[in-house]
Amino acid sequence: MTEVNLANVTKDYGSVRAVHGIDLGIGDGEFVVLVGPSGCGKSTTLRMIAGLESISGGEITIGGRLVNDLPPRERNISMVFQNYALYPHMTVRENLGFSLRIAKADAAAIRTAVRDAADILGLNELLDRKPAELSGGQRQRVAMGRAIVRHPDVFLFDEPLSNLDAKLRTQMRVEIKKLHQRVGNTIIYVTHDQVEAMTLADRIVLMRDGHIVQVGTPLDLFNAPVSTFVATFIGSPPMNLIDGTATDDDTIRLANGLVVPVPASARGLLQAEQKVQFGFRADNLMPAGHAVQEDGEMAELDLTVTLTEPLGTETLLFTDVAGTEVQAKMLNPRPVRPGETLKFHLMLDKCHVFDAISSQAIRS
Ligand SMILES: Nc1ncnc2c1ncn2[C@@H]1O[C@H](COP(=O)(O)OP(=O)(O)O)[C@@H](O)[C@H]1O
Ligand SMILES: [Mg+2]
Structure with a gap:
């Protein structure tokens, strides 16, 4: 069971407070989307959960375990970024297995994990190709595959679709949702795009200026916005x-x-x-x-x-x-x-x- 809990979590960069004491409980298997305008603190929040950024105040627990001072590799999370750098000289198979090889997993376990990830993401035909021989969407799927092979408790996504064109973005959105339906992991997903938030989230966390403005299902925010900011940010047209x-x-x-x-x-x-x-x-x-x-x-x-x-x-x-x-x-x-x-x-x-x-x- 992997709940993620943030209690009064703060982030200061020097004298600038980027995240102002936020509280957020995320349930096991829940798909939560952090959304808000650029600079509102989404990535900072995600990176604190991942352990890539230190926490200035408050507590973060993952699966009931306090992780404030744990390095990223001990948190059993996987992160997919906007700029997913695949290793260009490695095949898809090698890219998928790379993190397990680094972790000294045995060859049979790596083969199984790579095959399972390839099955889930439809990469079987592509395993012997190099990244240069893949389309943008296929590369993005390999990046997700790399996150899956480690069987993380929690997936963290930071604007994973922002570099794709509009049509591909829509397709990948559907694939991410299917992925969640199949593997059922807890997902915390960051985007500035309210359409992505509406279509993907079990619950949306709308942020502004380092604060959480409203948390709820997509329809909660659409039908009962707490402020004009929510009313004009969620839904199209505003x-x-x-x-x-x-x-x-x-x-x-x-x-x-x-x-x-x-x-x-x-x-x-x-x-x-x-x-x-x-x-x-x-x-x-x-x-x-x-x-x-x-x-x-x-x-x-x-x-x-x-x-x-x-x-x-x-x-x-x-x-x-x-x-x-x-x-x-x-x-x-x-x-x-x-x-x-x-x-x-x-x-x-x-x-x-x-x-x-x-x-x-x-x-x-
Ligand atoms: N490494 C950093 N040093 C100083 N300020 C930062 C750093 N990273 C982010 N910030 C500031 O923190 C705020 C939140 O940034 P960020 O979490 O990246 O926003 P978002 O992902 O919502 O666009 C912004 O004002 C940004 O300028
Ligand atoms: Mg960001």
Whole structure:
């Protein structure tokens, strides 16, 4: 059983605090993704778990064992980086077995481990090739194979797909997920890409400026973001936010003059005249006249189109509401011209309210 636990873990580089006392419990076999903008402390956190970076404060345990002062090789972890350097003069077979040869494993054990890893990753046909004879995706699979052969308790991935083109990245994402389903190890995976986080994670840990902002399943973060930062980081397109002011009768006056009822989740929690940001996703705007009948309260919203992005089955509309950009989707595409004003129905029970000053969600 391999849980990983971080208690009040801090990292200082000189006078700069890169990680601010974070607490995080990761369950045995769980696939956890650390995500956040560049520089928020993801790699530092992962490298402290790996033992590649010293810990300035707090405790890290792996499988119940305190590892603060253990060197990486004694932590039974395997790490895959963005720049996975394969040994160019060695074949795939030799690359896969290298760490076991260094560890003085016997020849039969190495053969078995290499064969198992090759089976899992579909590398059997490639074992006698050199890295130069492989595609980018195949090389990345060999890098993962090198991590597997050691039967680690925990896999650590740091942006392993960032160097691949978009199509390959999507394919490898699926392979990593399959790998997890087959081997079931605990995985801690770092990425700046929210799509990777959403698609891979059992749980997402969203970081910002060395702090954990929110931890939860992908849908927790998507449906109940704790702040405007989470609301705009997770999900594509980002959540729309319109400035508003609470009135004294449980309504909010939006910047375009529209007055909407306070969503049920925030009712009774607003002060009159409180400045807020009113949030909703493109998916919660239905073009007026659309056949789909939705339950719940609706508000009518006029959107003036500034730009369109046809995506095939749907068209993304960039629109303007009193100087704020609002993105909407048109599900039955027809040519739309910039300057056109279209009527939408906003599903009010799917809306969010954030305090304009603290940016925190207001929700019971
Ligand atoms: N070796 C280092 N020396 C000094 N500062 C560092 C070092 N490594 C990272 N940092 C700083 O720590 C912060 C977090 O970096 P990092 O963990 O690499 O972020 P991320 O992986 O989320 O992009 C950044 O401000 C970065 O500049
Ligand atoms: Mg990084």
